[in-house]
Amino acid sequence: MLRAKIRQMLSLNNKVIRYILQAINYSLFMALIWYFSTSPVYRQLADDEAILTISFAHAGEIKEPCVKRTQKELMALPPNMRAPMNCSRERSPIVIEMMFDGEPLYSETAEAPGLYNDSGVDIYHSVKVSAGKHHLAIRMDDSVLKEGFTHVFEQDVDIKPAQILLVGFNPSKGFIVR
Amino acid sequence: MLVNPIKRAYLALESWFNVSFGTEWNPMYHLGTLTFFLFWIILVSGLYLFVFFHGSINGAYESVEYITHEQWYVAGVMRSLHRYASDAAIITILLHLFKEFASGRYRGFRWFSWVSGLPIIWLVVTLGITGYWLVWDELAQYVAIGSARLLDSLPIFSSSMTSNFLQGQMTDRFFILIEFLHLLGQPLILFFLLWLHVKRISNVEINPPRGLAMGCFMALVALSLIKPAVSHGPADLSSMPSMLELDWFYLNAYPLMDYWSEGYTWLLATAITVVLMLLPWAPPKKDGPAAVVDLAHCNGCELCFDDCPFEAISVQARTDGAKFEKEVVVDPALCASCGICMGSCPSSNPFRQSEEELKTGIDMPALPVDKVRSLTKEAVAAMSGQANVLLVGCEHGFNVNRLDNDETRGVKLMCSGMLPPSMVEYALKKGADGVMIVGCRHNDCFFRFGNLWIDKRFSGERKPILRKRADRRRIRVFGGSETDKRSIENELKAFRQELLELNKNVIDNVASEDSSDA
Numbered sequence: 001m002l003r004a005k006i007r008q009m010l011s012l013n014n015k016v017i018r019y020i021l022q023a024i025n026y027s028l029f030m031a032l033i034w035y036f037s038t039s040p041v042y043r044q045l046a047d048d049e050a051i052l053t054i055s056f057a058h059a060g061e062i063k064e065p066c067v068k069r070t071q072k073e074l075m076a077l078p079p080n081m082r083a084p085m086n087c088s089r090e091r092s093p094i095v096i097e098m099m100f101d102g103e104p105l106y107s108e109t110a111e112a113p114g115l116y117n118d119s120g121v122d123i124y125h126s127v128k129v130s131a132g133k134h135h136l137a138i139r140m141d142d143s144v145l146k147e148g149f150t151h152v153f154e155q156d157v158d159i160k161p162a163q164i165l166l167v168g169f170n171p172s173k174g175f176i177v178r
Numbered sequence: 179m180l181v182n183p184i185k186r187a188y189l190a191l192e193s194w195f196n197v198s199f200g201t202e203w204n205p206m207y208h209l210g211t212l213t214f215f216l217f218w219i220i221l222v223s224g225l226y227l228f229v230f231f232h233g234s235i236n237g238a239y240e241s242v243e244y245i246t247h248e249q250w251y252v253a254g255v256m257r258s259l260h261r262y263a264s265d266a267a268i269i270t271i272l273l274h275l276f277k278e279f280a281s282g283r284y285r286g287f288r289w290f291s292w293v294s295g296l297p298i299i300w301l302v303v304t305l306g307i308t309g310y311w312l313v314w315d316e317l318a319q320y321v322a323i324g325s326a327r328l329l330d331s332l333p334i335f336s337s338s339m340t341s342n343f344l345q346g347q348m349t350d351r352f353f354i355l356i357e358f359l360h361l362l363g364q365p366l367i368l369f370f371l372l373w374l375h376v377k378r379i380s381n382v383e384i385n386p387p388r389g390l391a392m393g394c395f396m397a398l399v400a401l402s403l404i405k406p407a408v409s410h411g412p413a414d415l416s417s418m419p420s421m422l423e424l425d426w427f428y429l430n431a432y433p434l435m436d437y438w439s440e441g442y443t444w445l446l447a448t449a450i451t452v453v454l455m456l457l458p459w460a461p462p463k464k465d466g467p468a469a470v471v472d473l474a475h476c477n478g479c480e481l482c483f484d485d486c487p488f489e490a491i492s493v494q495a496r497t498d499g500a501k502f503e504k505e506v507v508v509d510p511a512l513c514a515s516c517g518i519c520m521g522s523c524p525s526s527n528p529f530r531q532s533e534e535e536l537k538t539g540i541d542m543p544a545l546p547v548d549k550v551r552s553l554t555k556e557a558v559a560a561m562s563g564q565a566n567v568l569l570v571g572c573e574h575g576f577n578v579n580r581l582d583n584d585e586t587r588g589v590k591l592m593c594s595g596m597l598p599p600s601m602v603e604y605a606l607k608k609g610a611d612g613v614m615i616v617g618c619r620h621n622d623c624f625f626r627f628g629n630l631w632i633d634k635r636f637s638g639e640r641k642p643i644l645r646k647r648a649d650r651r652r653i654r655v656f657g658g659s660e661t662d663k664r665s666i667e668n669e670l671k672a673f674r675q676e677l678l679e680l681n682k683n684v685i686d687n688v689a690s691e692d693s694s695d696a
């Protein structure tokens with residue numbers, strides 16, 4: 001008797017209980033979205049960090065000097081190919097070294113891409129550095145024919161926290177810091 | 179019995195939802211349709227946002243600020259819905275994947291649904307990424323640069339993508355490309371992939387039950403009001419945002435890449451995808467032999483065609499010269515070997531050809547209808563109790579033979595939907611006091627529609643129907659999984675009690691008839 005009564009009460013409340021349980025499920029679902037749509041907060045940089053990015057496109061010098069063709073060589077070529085100078089197309093690799101407060105920060109030797117190693121090189125590199133006053137030194141060698149580095153650059157920089165300090169290069173002006 | 183722990187965990191989750199939502203609204207049974215529903219929310223809210231959005235580097239951020247703050251009551255809510263429904267879709271997709279995996283529904287004939295589901299995840303995630311990009315706030319900047327780094331690390335593009343996002347380099351051209359992708363390109367591919375994904379199944383449901391859809395929608399609206407989606411500060415390519423409130427559902431690859439490297443991030447994502455892609459064949463699963471049509475017993479009624487859950491049956495003009503217009507053909511490559519068609523065929527009637535081998539229009543070589551009839555007959559004959567119950571089970575739900583005893587005998591079919599309704603009458607006629615059909619859990623048939631068709635055939639909604647004269651009091655349908663032994667036993671006990679009462683009344687009636695005769 002008592003059992004039947006309890007069962008009856010439960011089935012009456014069944015619908016209510018079900019809706020309460022559904023509300024709990026939906027709340028869990030909402031909580032999951034609530035939280036993971038923005039949290040945990042991702043910290044890319046500490047308060048005193050900044051970014052130094054070097055990026056430019058540059059073509060290395062032709063690897064070998066042009067040589068004047070002798071008469072004999074010229075005659076051996078088909079008539080439409082008889083250019084007086086014989087120039088190779090292959091370009092020198094770009095060698096770059098960056099020092100930050102006297103410490104090496106980045107260095108790379110980038111071979112010229114392309115089927116005949118005849119194209120320009122894209123240099124892109126981005127590193128985390130500490131903000132504040134620093135001394136930046138960059139050396140680049142873009143020719144195997146010339147002895148030593150062809151471009152040298154030095155500058156004191158003051159980097160703000162979270163700043164992206166951008167170093168570019170321009171053949172006429174050399175390295176530029178922005 | 180041993181049930182693998184992943185499946186057990188899944189079944190427990192499913193049971194919890196059955197308790198709170200009931201079997202009709204259980205979200206675990208509607209994850210695909212729920213995802214579709216979320217896509218509708220995303221589409222409608224997206225169209226609304228598009229009206230106010232300016233797709234340019236200088237205009238985007240301001241327009242989103244307007245949407246969020248000036249017109250917070252409509253556009254702001256739409257923005258939040260757009261974001262949260264997208265997040266919800268990741269949850270439903272992952273649960274859908276987990277469910278199909280845990281319940282073993284990814285192998286054999288299902289390889290196609292499984293493999294075609296995986297690219298959808300990639301597409302949905304990249305769709306979310308381009309979406310975050312369009313806001314052109316600090317988060318967008320982070321996502322843009324991160325994506326460029328990911329692309330740069332692939333040996334596809336010769337020039338550096340990342341250098342597009344240096345101070346003063348960014349152009350509207352890039353922005354318009356992303357806008358095109360997010361608004362048109364990616365959604366179109368998504369719809370194509372979804373179409374492909376459900377191509378091999380029939381009677382595809384697109385909409386979840388209304389109650390579930392309402393609940394889900396209300397939850398998302400509530401969340402949108404409590405926690406409106408907002409932007410970060412405007413993008414500034416001369417500085418790096420140090421704190422980011424990432425949407426981890428979509429943007430988790432980027433911190434991983436910061437922490438690891440672009441290459442390893444690609445490697446991990448690719449490895450996970452490849453492993454998942456290969457799962458259906460690790461190890462390969464052989465489906466049973468396909469259904470076979472016997473035109474001598476087929477009248478072209480198309481019932482099997484209507485009932486096949488996997489688009490394996492097609493109808494064509496009659497080829498054998500019989501007076502019927504149509505006939506059916508089975509494509510063995512698509513057949514899941516579920517046997518449901520055998521249960522649909524009006525020729526699968528055990529009262530026919532009672533002295534000889536029973537033949538039907540479409541039959542299963544591994545368990546032909548004649549065999550089902552003889553198993554039924556033997557099982558009934560083997561019982562000797564007061565209220566003998568024939569249990570009809572299937573290969574994927576509860577193993578009915580676990581309950582075999584003097585007054586209970588199980589016959590296991592490939593799917594409960596394989597049972598021709600007339601076979602129930604046959605069992606009762608042969609002397610069973612009751613027949614209990616124990617398929618998979620209600621609404622969760624391994625072969626999609628087995629228990630649904632049983633319900634509809636028994637209630638007279640779907641052919642072939644269970645005839646009125648079959649005593650419904652002696653028939654019970656109760657689904658259950660491998661872990662539901664106890665509830666099945668309880669149901670069986672209650673059923674048997676009712677049968678005992680029925681039997682007693684019959685005896686009393688017969689006795690009173692006898693005495694009045696005298």
Ligand code: HEM
Pocket residue numbers: 209210211213214271274275278283284288291292293294295296298299302372375376379381382383384626
């Ligand atoms: C946006 C994402 C997805 C949507 C909207 C979606 C939708 C659906 C729908 C509507 C069904 C049919 C269910 C039925 O009517 O029985 C289905 C089946 C299926 N889905 Fe997905 N799906 C998605 C992603 C996935 C993913 C990522 C996987 C796993 C890799 C997957 C695996 C499966 C499998 C194996 C089936 C087979 C169901 C059957 O044969 O009964 N799906 N999906």
Ligand code: SF4
Pocket residue numbers: 468469485486487488489490491508512513514515516517518519520
């Ligand atoms: S056995 Fe199943 S999948 Fe194969 S034809 Fe029959 S109903 Fe379709």
Ligand code: SF4
Pocket residue numbers: 471475476477478479480481482483505506522523524525539540
């Ligand atoms: S159900 Fe039977 S009779 Fe009808 S089309 Fe299919 S095989 Fe033929």
